[in-house]
């Protein structure tokens with residue numbers, strides 16, 4: 001007879017699969033509104049299986065979430081991540097770890113899971129991207145509220161967001177990492193001005209956000225005053241895992257698209273393209289298996305710097321696969337003439353064209369931290385190589401020269 005340690009994961013997986021099948025049978029993804037299906041998954045603890053019970057989870061290993069996702073997508077449903085990527089992938093773990101109280105966290109999580117309340121991430125600024133700890137947007141305390149002024153940039157989905165994860169400077173006298181505080185801000189209030197930024201696809205899925213005397217409740221602060229960098233790291237670690245960490249079946253995802261395109265164009269096959277496709281397939285499969293192994297061994301805890309591996313490898317693989325697709329299409333790849341500004345879709349839209357996906361993939365090595373910065377993190381935090389020289393870590397932020 002097996003020991004309890006060896007039988008438990010298998011029975012957890014079976015329990016999760018059974019619960020997911022029951023939800024999908026009772027709320028057919030093809031006939032009920034998305035909110036109803038996702039709400040039922042949340043109530044059954046299947047939105048984030050690793051969350052505590054009552055907060056969309058069952059207190060199980062996060063490695064079991066793909067079991068749910070697969071059952072939902074096999075039945076024709078969407079992935080929750082695709083509907084509310086920033087909320088689902090990054091907001092949720094941050095509010096669960098640092099949220100003010102269980103009632104407030106639950107009140108944020110359910111509409112986040114159903115997609116009724118979209119979330120965005122207000123970190124980057126014109127002078128603070130890779131060095132996000134250098135940000136300048138200020139929050140000044142006013143009784144039970146904080147008054148926020150500044151400018152954020154590249155804010156994906158801000159135009160449809162109900163809530164924003166905001167990191168602001170609350171103490172300019174402190175060195176840059178120590179004077180920051182993390183808030184959840186209401187994006188629909190006066191003083192939050194969201195302006196579109198168009199990408200080379202023509203779409204405007206992201207924005208610049210100007211904050212003029214916008215208000216945020218102290219009750220919506222995550223973590224201690226001045227400890228916002230620690231909270232931000234939780235969001236960023238999860239961002240890397242979420243961006244680089246989507247595992248599907250063998251041959252699915254972007255490499256599946258490339259294979260489909262290859263089969264659809266037998267007239268364009270050449271030995272060189274065949275070799276490239278074989279090499280990409282091998283990379284994609286190695287990436288998928290590495291992710292699957294990391295998921296299986298993952299506990300309910302937070303992802304570590306290894307999230308940077310999947311972010312880096314996934315981003316470069318995506319770009320190379322879409323480059324292959326464009327080369328396979330040959331002159332047809334140039335047929336891209338629709339630059340209609342589109343605010344409704346995000347890059348995960350299954351109806352986007354190969355050309356759009358190729359153009360969008362250029363951002364993969366920038367968004368969520370650039371590949372250069374991922375390599376720095378891996379060098380320093382995984383391989384233990386000497387860190388970059390840093391001159392401003394101990395100086396008060398207000399004394400650091402800025403361009």
Ligand SMILES: Cc1cc2nc3c(=O)[nH]c(=O)nc-3n(C[C@H](O)[C@H](O)[C@H](O)COP(=O)(O)OP(=O)(O)OC[C@H]3O[C@@H](n4cnc5c(N)ncnc54)[C@H](O)[C@@H]3O)c2cc1C
Pocket residue numbers: 120121122123124126127128129130131153154155156157206363366367368369370371372373376388
């Ligand atoms: C599609 C897209 C969506 C985004 N969505 C969001 C969002 O929703 N919310 C949000 O807050 N931000 C978002 N961003 C911003 C993104 O996180 C930043 O663009 C990214 O962190 C890089 O910052 P930067 O653009 O300021 O470039 P910079 O930091 O100015 O970097 C410029 C170049 O210098 C390199 N570099 C910088 N520092 C180092 C270093 N120490 N070592 C080696 N090389 C270095 C970089 O790798 C890069 O090549 C998004 C970006 C994109 C492209």
